[in-house]
Amino acid sequence: MECIDLQLIHALQIDGRAPLRRIASVLGVSDQMVARRYARLCETAGLRVVGRLNPRPVGQTVWALRLQCVPSASLGLARALAEREDTRWVQLASGGTEIICHLAVHSDSDRDALLMDRLPSSRRVTSITAHRMLRLFKGGPTTWDGPTAALSREQMDALAPSYPPPHAQAAPVRLTDLDHILLAALNRDGRASHAALAVEARCHESTVRRRIAHLRTAGALFFVLDVDERLLGDPSGTAIWMSVQPSRLAAAGAALAGHPEVAYAAATTGRTNLLANVLCSDDESLYAYLSDRIGTLLGVDTVETAPIIRTLKRDGAVARNHSPGTGERR
Template sequence: MDEFDEDLIRALQLDGRAQFSVLAAELGVHRTVVAGRVHELIETGEIRIHAAVHPRAVGLPVQVNLQFRISGPSSPVFERLLEFTNVVFLSEISGQSQGVVEVWAADLDDVGRTVRAIQAIPGVGEVQFSLYDRVLRRLRLGEDPDPKELAFDDFDIDLMAQLQLDGRLTFGELARRTGRSASACRARVLRLLDSGVMRIGAVRSRLNATSSVLSGVGIMLSGDAEGIASAEDLLLDVPTIEFAARTLGRYGLIATIAARSIGDYTDIVRMIRAHPAVSRVETWVHASVWLERYEWSLDRLERLRRD
């Protein structure tokens, strides 16, 4: 991929419904260039654009990161993990561990059952556990929504379900599919977006490595609270860090870096290592991302609303 594609995808990750004219102005090209390239990226499967519903909105407030070692063939392990309904991210990685998985769960009991099920998969060895204490940045999801915003009606659920399939559906098309007016659809979608319940953006196809480098860092911390807060701020100042979280477990912080090159990745890791509150950094490269999903079934949303 060239620099233009990388910049375009980054912009769509931040706002999947951005108008082509706005994207064109940001990137310094004509609107038709942006429109044509976005359609090509979608048609070839390089990206998909859809709504991501915040985990708290679907009753999954507990998120954990698990790294595991594999003995023997790796594909059967990953194929088995694809069957887990609460796995939202699954990647084959380089380094001391061979896999990383992110799990969203209803509570710690749910986490325990999932961890034990993963450990029982033939070929899975040592599992390292990190519980997200606070998510600092999640590119595809914003800040935690206000609890008062976590009440949905049928109209909300219909809109979220449609936008999970195609995040760029026009308000007119949403009106046709939901049986409401376009103005009502617009007002309700904007409310869902503004509240943090839902965010719409591009998700890249990362099953195979591309010219960009997707990597993870596990950061061990030392020092006082002020120094640790400064380390968190450092991560948030790096625009190519797609995900960062304060964690409980092996690491104090975990982050995902989407660097443009090995050189960029190396510079970022060097900068993290140089921070006075950082005592150790462990790194891994996402060689093959098997799963990255943010869609949840309409049935789950309706069941939560009834409860």
């Protein structure tokens, strides 16, 4: 992938709704070049910007699910989970015998309907483990600083949005009917124009603009970039589940947040209490990361790894149009 493409991706990671004209100015290239590159990345790399709710301020809880499955049925079940509106990051792992996904729910009844009724009734699922996310160290409103770290500090500062970054301690936000319409549209296309959103919501464009600004300022709404990582240097994803001594958990999580290989890190409930998703170029790189980085963290008692073999859903909706070589990853 060319440098200009990596710079554009990095720019959109910083602010997914930044106008392409502004990005072009910061990169020192023409508006037409940025527009062409953006369109091509959408077509070939499944690139899209997704509007996401910050869970805690809007009353959501997030769970990381691990489902051990009959191998012949795991893909079909993963596809069914990916179709749900309350799931994201649905992945096949461990040679296809395990499904890992995140579930964001507003109520215990929504959670229980899936975890206690639907999934246990399936003979295809041999075991279920659910870990509630307690503290996010990296991921969500933060960005992976792997091969897409292509901008200078000055360029990053010029593109940084004026809104405060979302955080777990943000004040509660009560969502309106208009918010739900806007959020559904922004989940499909985080770069939808205010004019297009106003048409869908049947209200004035100024109202849409003010409401989105309010949600972002309140820390309830942020934007993430959905892109096929395999086109960014072909990194291999691995889920790492760790058991860490409680007194060392905060320090271990902060250390993971500073590792460029880490795309996501969170403290969880359960027998293992620290989850990380890492992206390494090959097995030797993963071995070095486990031995040199994870192995030196104080308080880590056990480590379990699960190589990701397919991603069926990322932050956004399931891909419908698959480009050559991208499978169902979106």
